[in-house]
Amino acid sequence: MAPALSAREKEPPGSGPKGPDDCRRLRRIIAEDPLWSLALVPSLSHLCLKSFVRDFEGLTVYEQLSNTEREFIQERLPPSLPLSVTANVIEDGVYWKRCCKQQWDLCDVSRYGDSWKRMFFERCLEGVIELFIPGVTEPKKILEMVPLCENYVKRLDISQLLTPIREPKKEEEEEDNVLGLENDDEYDGPQMNHFDFSILLEKLICLEELHVAYRVKQCGLNYEGRMFEMNYKDCVSLAKALKSCKTLKLLRLHQSNIDDMKVQILVKQLLGHPSLKELDFSHNVIGDVGAGAVAKLLTKSKLEVLNMCDNEITDPGAKAIAQALSKNSTLVSLNLRLNRLGDEGGRAIAEALMNNITLRHLHLGANEVTGPTAIALAKVIAQNNTLKSINLSCNNLGEDGGKALEEAMSHNTSVTECDIRLSEVDEQIVSSINQVVWTNQGLGQKG
């Protein structure tokens, strides 16, 4: 009996595939292999997709993949891939989000129509243009971008434009400066000062908004006056470019030291523009002549928003704009903040508004208008039902003006905003006007 028992004891390890033994083996395998995972073995399609990710440049079947597979690839694709490979293949989605997050900390996708791809390409192109140095950087670098991003760029917000480097001629310049200041202009004349938009704008077929500021950020001690102004040549080239860009809806040229002549050049090219809706020349040095040119543009285009704040427009310019306003039927918003219209200009605009039924927002803040303008505007407020917001802050309206406005406002139900701060009006009047405005706001909300 004894040998038989021993034989039976020996048997199980040799015979192998019995229940307990099998379990032991399985456990051993897990224990010994540190890479062992109880997760399922990846499917073949999974592996294929992984290989696609590894060699995306050679992939030709991306369009045929399903949405989930595409997402899988987008989540794993390295953002360092050249744009020429990815730009027109990968649709808006996770991949572009990853690209954006990698390059920029602040990513407010709501400003870009919730499209990560648009955000990526717009900011890319802006970056390239903002770092473009005329004469050093080759225009090819920008033009190479165009076919990749032309379908996605809708807005260009360019906050700086660099001037050409003039290192080797600095000494001469200094000498010139010693000799005479006029030489500086002669020297600048033949040279193209800033980036030439005419090569770019006509190729961006989706561009709707263009924000440009001819200035340099963080110039430090290398400050030069021409860094912060748009010169004649720039103006001509930009005007041409704007004319060639047929889809443009918004043009914002701010803080670029634009004077009357440059405005005239720009307006001349913009006169027949098919789609321009919004024009912003804020923080420039436009005078009455420039204001007259803009007024002409108002009559001949379908502008809806005009912002001319912080310029040097006085009553002749204001009169010209007022005349255009009385004929215009498209303008919704007019901003003439920080100009020097004076009472004549203000009155002219108020009279123009008697005939206008489209303007909703009017900003005449800090314009040196006084009582008469306020009285004229009070008439408008009493009569007009379209005007929604009026800003007369920082003007010395006086008691009469305030009273007139109060009376007018008491009859009005449409104005939801009336700013008469710092206008030396009695507190009581201000509070009563505010009351009316708030009730109007409530009415507007309920309506």
Add this chain to the structure above:
Amino acid sequence: MDEASSSKTMNSSISEMSTQRMISMQRDLTAAVTNIQTAADARESTRRKELQEARQRRLELLENNARSSQNKAEEIFEALSSTKEKVIPQELQEALNSQQNICTLVLEDKDKLINDLQKELKVSDDRFVKDLRRMAEELDLMKERMEDQIKTLTEAYREEMSGVESFCLQEIEVLVTKDKSEWENHMKELWDQELERLEQRKEKVVEYETKIHHLMLDNMDKESIIKIEQDANFQALDVENQKMKASTMLMNLQQIKQKNNVDVHNFNLSQMYERISSLQMEIKKLVTKFSNQAKYLRDTSHHLKKDYKRILEQHERVQKKIKHFAVADAGRFKEMWRMVEAEVTLLVEKALAIDSEICVKHLGLAWDQPVLPFRELPGSIRPKQQTNTDPHPQLAQTQQALQCSGGAEDTSDRASSEAETTAGDQEGSDAGLEEETLVAVSHLLCDATGLIQESLLMLLSPLEEDVQMAMKLGSSLYALGLADKDFPKLAHFLLKYRQEQSEDVSGELSASSDQEEALIINPNQVLIALKGFLQQHKGSRENSDQSQSSVLQTEHRDSSADRVYWESLSNIITVDKVRLWEAAEESLQQHLVVLTEISELDIEKESLEQENTELRLLLQQSLSS
């Protein structure tokens, strides 16, 4: 309800309050932020105003300065021009000094101006820096305020939210408790009601159960009665139904039968049509076959005619042979007869000899010769008696027949001999006229006698005259029961008949009318003549038949007489004699037996004697030994 509405109004008032608070907060805070901007704007505008004023002042100052300096320059220029006129050095010196003074004055003025302007510049620079700083401060302030606004707003919103939440919760709790209590009350009521109802229901259930039980029993009875009735009805109906079914079945069957008949008729009709067509085809085939056959038959008839002639010849030959054989057979028969007779007589004589021996030796009687009957009986053929006696008529007849066929003309009928003689006469006299007479006779027969049928005449009408004649003749002869070969006989008979008649009437006419006999013969007499001929012909034919049959019957003799003859021969030993013979045989047999016994005993005796001798020998030997 009131509470709910009040809570609602409370809710709405709270929310309104909160929204108003929020709106005012927003307004205030935004105002606080925008105040800075507007203040900045205001400052900026005032600054610009100041700047403009300063610029105007400066411009005025500069203008004044320029004017004064120009005045002074004019003075200098005047002085210079005046100095040129002065010759005296002191004066010149003076002038120079004054000039210098003025110049220094101007210079001082300018320097002052420059200093002023530089001061102004410095001041404005300082101010610019200050402005910048203030702006930066303001910006910071704005930022701060914005952040504060955000914070306060968020806090406010949070507070509001928590307030609303707590309020809502309280409200909910209140409502819940209220609802719960209400619910419990309602439930209690409901339970009570339910219990009551249940009890009621139970009672009712019991009631209903009893009712139902009664109703069930009643219904059962009723149902059984109805069932029985219905069963009866049903059976009656069933019977009716069966009948109906049977009648309908019959109807159906009849209909089916009719249909079937119609079908069959149709089918038959079609079959008939088919058959008609097939028969028509067959008719066509047969017509062609018929034509072929007719051709074939014509050929065959031609052949057969030849064959017939040949066979006729053969027949004649065969008949000759038969006659020859008959004669030979007769001879043989005679020989056989004689031989058998001789044998029989021998046997008879032998038997007689035995008889005599028996009678004489055995019986010891006298044997008398019995009568030999065959010597008296007819039938025994003896060569010496044959010619003379001719006892057997049959034999004689055969002989006659033999003679007849052999060409002897002694014993023949009158008619036949007549016919033959006439034929022989006719052959001799009227050989040339025979054909004409035949034609004439045939015409006579055809026209005169009503032997030919009308239908036949009709049929024959389209044929040629010769053919018609031949056909008519054939048919008439057939009607008379004559053969073709008898026709010439008829002709001869008719001629003879006429001659006889003419001889009766006038012997001279016969010669003169010899050639016109066929034409002149009276048609009325034809029938009589024909009758006579027919009678004659009949007789002759019977004779010829008889002769033929006699020739054939030579072997079948009439055996009646022969039998007697042969019996007489066989009965030569009579029956009594046979008995006698039998008795004798019996006695002889007994005798033989006794004899054989004796012979056997003899043999035994001999063997016994031999044994005896042997025994004696033995005895002697034993005795001797």
